[in-house]
Amino acid sequence: MVRIFAAIALILSLASCQTDSSGGGGEATVSTQNADDTRVAKYLFGAVTTPSPGSSAPYGFYSAGCQAGAQALPETGPTWQAMRLSRNRNWGQPVLVDYLQDLSAFAATQPGWAGLYVGDMSQPRGGPMASGHASHQIGLDADVWMLPPQRLNLTREERESISSIQTDRTDGAYTNSSWTPQHEAILREAASDPRVNRIFIFAGAKVEMCANATGDRSWLHKIRPWYGHNFHFHVRLNCPQGARYCEGQDPIPPGDGCADAQQWVNNILNPPPPDPNAEPVEPRGPVTMADLPGQCLDVLGSD
Ligand SMILES: [Zn+2]
Secondary structure, eight states: OHHHHHHHHHHTTTSTTSSTTOOBOSOOOOOSTTTTOOSBHHHHHHTOOSOOSSSOEEEEETTEEEEESOEEOOSEETTEEEOOGGGOOOEEOHHHHHHHHHHHHHHTTSTTOSSEEEOOOBOTTOOOOSSSOSOOOSSOEEEEESSOOSOSOOOHHHHHHOOOOOOEETTTTEEOTTOOHHHHHHHHHHHHSTTEEEEEEOHHHHHHHHHHOOSOOGGGGGEEEOSSOSSEEEEEEOOOTTOTTBOOBOOOOSSOOHHHHHHHHHHHHSOOOOOTTOOOOOOOOOOBGGGSOTHHHHHHHOO
16 A cells, blocks of 8 residues: 555656655555546546535545545635635645644744745545645645735735745755745744644755754654745644544654755755666556545545
C-alpha cells in the first residue's frame, strides 16, 4: 500500500504541492466492495458540489481517500478569506476549519498582515482532484498563501485574479526579499499546534528558519522541505481523535531536521548524479474508485 501511494505521488509530481504525499504508513483500511470499480475517481469527486450529510469523518490516506460530513471554511471571516472560490475547495474536516481560523487570528497580530489568504483545502467530499495536488483528499490538508493580506474585503473576482507572492530564489535554495520575519512567526505558530502533523515548504525557507530560530526549536521538527511550496505553505493535520478509518502518515524522523534541509539545498545547488540502482517508476493510470477506501463509494453516493 505504501508503495502504491508513493508511486501515485511520484507520477503526479509535475507541479508544486503534488508530491507532498509520499511516505504513507499505518494500517490500510481499504475494503473490497469497490475492488472492481475502474471509474476514474477525480472526475466523480470533482463533479459533486456539496458535502455528504451526516457526521464528519476522513477515510483513507491524505493522497488516497475522501471525507464525509465536510464543513466549509466561510468564504470571509474576521481574519481570513478563502481564495479561488470557483474551485470549490474550501472544504475540510471540522478540525481543519477550526485550525485555519485559529492560525489566521494569530497571523492578524503580525505587522502588515490582516490575517490569512487560504488556498485549496479539499473538495466537498474530498477525493482526488482533476487539477493539482496528489493529496488534499481527506479534509486535513490546506494551502496558506505567502501573500500578506492587506485587506479582507476582496471580491469574488479579485480572489480569482490576485496571485500570491514568490518567496524563494534559486529553485528553492534560498529565501528572497519577500520573505519576512512575519512569515517565520506564522510558521512557528502553525507548526507548534498539536493538531498539526507536518508542514511543507521549500528547503531554503527551512534552512533560514533553522538559522534564525531562538529559544525553543522543537517546532522546527514539523517543518518539512519539499518541492515547490514557495507561493504557499501546506499544512497537514493529524488524524482527529476517534477517526478510525483515517490512515496516519509515517512519523517524521526525530530532531529538528535542519541538517536534512541543508542537504536538500546542497542537492539543489549541486544535483547528485542519478542513482543507478533506482527502481524505474512504472507508468500508472489515474486513481480509480478501486484505489480508494470502500467507504468512499458511500461518501460519493450519499445525499
Ligand atoms: Zn498543498
